Amino acid sequence: MDNIPSTEPVEFMLNVGPQHPATHGVLRLLIDVDGERISQVETHIGYLHRGTEKLCEGETFSQIISLFDRLDYVANFNMEMSYVMAVEKILGLDVPIRAEYIRVVTCELNRIASHLLFYGTLGLDIGAMTPVMYAFREREALQAYFESVSGARMMHNFFRVGGVKEDLPEGFLESLQSYLPKLKQAVQECDQLLTLNDIFLERTKGVGILEKVDAVDFAVSGPNLRASGVEHDIRRTEPYSIYPNLKFSIPTGTNGDSWDRYWVRMQEIQESIFIIEQCIDQIEPGPISGRTRTVIRPPKGEAYVRTESPRGDFGVYLVTEENKEQPYRIKMRSPSFCSLMALETMLQGEYLADAVTILGTLDFIMGEVDR
Amino acid sequence: MISIFRGLITTLKTTFRRPVTVQYPSTHLPLTPRYMGFPVLTWDFKIQEPYCTGCLVCARVCPTDVITVSMKDNPKAANEESHRRKIVNDFKLDISNCILCGLCVEFCNFDAIIMSDFHEEGSLTRVEQDLPLVTLLDMGKEMQDKGKFTPPPPKKRPPAKAKKDEPATDADPEKQES
Ligand code: SF4
Numbered sequence: 219m220d221n222i223p224s225t226e227p228v229e230f231m232l233n234v235g236p237q238h239p240a241t242h243g244v245l246r247l248l249i250d251v252d253g254e255r256i257s258q259v260e261t262h263i264g265y266l267h268r269g270t271e272k273l274c275e276g277e278t279f280s281q282i283i284s285l286f287d288r289l290d291y292v293a294n295f296n297m298e299m300s301y302v303m304a305v306e307k308i309l310g311l312d313v314p315i316r317a318e319y320i321r322v323v324t325c326e327l328n329r330i331a332s333h334l335l336f337y338g339t340l341g342l343d344i345g346a347m348t349p350v351m352y353a354f355r356e357r358e359a360l361q362a363y364f365e366s367v368s369g370a371r372m373m374h375n376f377f378r379v380g381g382v383k384e385d386l387p388e389g390f391l392e393s394l395q396s397y398l399p400k401l402k403q404a405v406q407e408c409d410q411l412l413t414l415n416d417i418f419l420e421r422t423k424g425v426g427i428l429e430k431v432d433a434v435d436f437a438v439s440g441p442n443l444r445a446s447g448v449e450h451d452i453r454r455t456e457p458y459s460i461y462p463n464l465k466f467s468i469p470t471g472t473n474g475d476s477w478d479r480y481w482v483r484m485q486e487i488q489e490s491i492f493i494i495e496q497c498i499d500q501i502e503p504g505p506i507s508g509r510t511r512t513v514i515r516p517p518k519g520e521a522y523v524r525t526e527s528p529r530g531d532f533g534v535y536l537v538t539e540e541n542k543e544q545p546y547r548i549k550m551r552s553p554s555f556c557s558l559m560a561l562e563t564m565l566q567g568e569y570l571a572d573a574v575t576i577l578g579t580l581d582f583i584m585g586e587v588d589r
Numbered sequence: 590m591i592s593i594f595r596g597l598i599t600t601l602k603t604t605f606r607r608p609v610t611v612q613y614p615s616t617h618l619p620l621t622p623r624y625m626g627f628p629v630l631t632w633d634f635k636i637q638e639p640y641c642t643g644c645l646v647c648a649r650v651c652p653t654d655v656i657t658v659s660m661k662d663n664p665k666a667a668n669e670e671s672h673r674r675k676i677v678n679d680f681k682l683d684i685s686n687c688i689l690c691g692l693c694v695e696f697c698n699f700d701a702i703i704m705s706d707f708h709e710e711g712s713l714t715r716v717e718q719d720l721p722l723v724t725l726l727d728m729g730k731e732m733q734d735k736g737k738f739t740p741p742p743p744k745k746r747p748p749a750k751a752k753k754d755e756p757a758t759d760a761d762p763e764k765q766e767s
């Protein structure tokens with residue numbers, strides 16, 4: 219009779235990552251499972267730590283832009299935007315209006331590209347192979363646009379303190395305008411494939427609920443926060459650049475479950491397309507770069523700038539010293555990091571099989587978490 | 590159930606579209622005019638010397654410190670063949686660490702360095718990744734043949750000030766070049 223296994227619940231620790239495709243980068247999770255339910259989660263980060271904040275202290279202001287490209291590597295333009303805005307704030311520099319428009323157009327295009335990546339990989343995470351093909355077809359087109367503007371598909375190094383590097387290439391806006399309807403149609407196709415699909419609903423509805431209170435407590439921002447029903451968008455609450463001139467709505471979810479987080483992002487793609495259309499209408503010829511010196515020596519000061527990156531409220535805190543080519547300190551406030559901290563609460567009591575869905579819908583980028 | 594069929598219809602519609610996949614090693618996507626490949630050095634066909642004066646600006650501005658440059662007196666400047674008093678002696682670019690940021694191109698005052706179309710420069714050893722001056726100039730000439738480089742307008746203040754009419758006569762062959 220000794221051979222009969224005990225019926226006492228046994229806790230089992232499962233190690234996920236750091237090299238696991240579902241963790242979207244190098245994240246390590248120690249998951250304690252009780253049967254199929256997750257009882258406790260421990261997140262280990264730091265596998266992609268490159269010491270960007272420290273590196274910045276040794277680089278000149280123009281070189282740092284290329285470091286910011288490498289933070290959130292699917293939304294490079296948005297990262298550059300925050301940095302150049304911080305330096306401009308200290309310098310008290312006005313940016314030509316055309317440059318602002320170029321920045322917003324590229325940033326919003328990048329937001330779409332980033333959300334399309336989210337869409338594709340979420341499909342893969344929950345076992346649907348097709349969506350990623352649709353998403354990447356459109357992403358490819360967007361990246362061709364990025365390449366025609368900045369010369370690089372991912373690490374653009376395009377924004378400059380006081381403007382942008384180059385004007386838009388000839389015929390860019392016309393070509394973009396004719397492309398946007400196609401993009402809209404493609405997003406609709408994506409919608410039809412996944413949004414109301416029964417299997418998808420089953421896998422995401424009511425899974426990984428992030429309560430409003432928890433979301434605010436953990437300082438979650440961006441689409442994850444809006445999915446929990448808080449209407450908070452830096453573009454609206456603290457408008458920067460030309461966003462006050464633009465009309466757009468802020469999609470919010472109600473339950474804060476995985477499906478809401480997915481839905482909010484799909485709606486945001488539509489909003490971004492709408493914003494770009496307005497920009498194309500409003501943009502006028504003009505200078506693209508303010509008075510910028512090749513060597514930037516800002517006065518002593520400090521500035522905090524926050525922008526709405528595709529993952530949420532991205533902040534840059536910059537401290538400069540008098541007559542120095544390098545900053546004294548740069549601190550980044552990373553939205554992905556905060557989302558990841560909420561993970562432990564969200565995963566508790568969920569099925570192990572749903573952990574991947576929740577990870578996917580949080581849409582964090584490890585490059586930005588570890589910095 | 591209906592939603593699954595709706596998804597299937599979408600898939601069906603796409604089935605008969607032209608494929609967008611590019612079979613990479615055999616087919617290449619066209620590069621845009623602004624494409625940033627590895628930086629290469631340009632060649633002044635008029636005087637038959639590099640544009641680069643070895644001024645070290647690019648080496649200093651490079652975020653990853655992959656450029657090594659040294660400067661020497663230009664022998665052609667002595668007999669007034671060239672307006673460059675100094676010229677590059679040695680130039681080394683470690684493309685394995687180059688992050689293709691384009692800062693060197695932006696900061697160079699002499700249009701001596703341009704971003705090329707070269708992006709498949711893999712090699713079996715690390716030594717081959719250090720491109721010497723000759724290779725960079727050859728790659729630059731190839732890019733210039735493709736018309737990716739417009740020679741800079743002649744400098745207003747050449748050191749050889751005795752020949753005042755030279756800049757005007759210089760302008761024509763350059764235009765033909767480009
Ligand atoms: S490439 Fe330009 S910046 Fe670099 S050493 Fe030559 S002249 Fe100077």
Ligand code: SF4
Pocket residue numbers: 628650651652653654655656686687688689690691692693694
């Ligand atoms: S492109 Fe950037 S990394 Fe490469 S050599 Fe030029 S400055 Fe250095």
